[in-house]
Amino acid sequence: MPPPDVLALHTIRLRRPRLADAEAILEYGSDPEVARYADWPIRSDLTALRPLVQDREVRWDAGAEYYWVITERDRDRAIGGISCRITGDAAEVGFLLHRRFWGRGIATEACAAVVAWLWSVPTLRRVWATCDAENLASARVLEKVGLRHERTLPRATVRPNLSPEPRDTLVYARERGGE
């Protein structure tokens, strides 16, 4: 089942990214608070970011990963991103949002819509996500969209913007038909 190019929601829209979004993506991706718990080094260079944005197109067309930018309902500028990577019968979701828009329910609205679409795909049996053990806002978003804390992986993920030491990672998941 092909993913929707656009999801028009109550306060936001999700749409496929374009190369012209790179500058807006850099604005939030270069914010140390936004990149704090990321598993990628903080973005600082538009030239390096552009090929990553272009690669989203290739990965979408290959069915490897679907990535939407988040915009406000009536403005086209990217204020965040949400992705899902489908492997076999499981889909992993991830998201991030410009700091100016935190605390308004936007990540929850975006994530709920993507998770609802994933549950409409009959071949998928599992939706899951990970976050740093100290990333309480992210964990809360995952709970609010119906995922449950499944396990904690000790010293599993390097968060390069925090430390070179691997840190504990929470796994949130839900199986089709599960609690």
Ligand SMILES: CC(C)(COP(=O)(O)OP(=O)(O)OC[C@H]1O[C@@H](n2cnc3c(N)ncnc32)[C@H](O)[C@@H]1OP(=O)(O)O)[C@@H](O)C(=O)NCCC(=O)NCCS
């Ligand atoms: C995580 C993030 C996406 C949340 O976006 P958001 O739009 O502000 O999230 P929402 O408003 O939908 O929900 C946030 C929830 O976390 C709660 N929360 C926020 N900060 C918290 C904290 N320090 N401790 C506990 N709960 C917290 C909020 O109260 C809210 O829950 P509630 O509705 O029950 O009150 C955003 O903070 C972000 O982009 N962070 C950086 C990137 C990141 O960590 N991405 C996730 C990687 S998996």
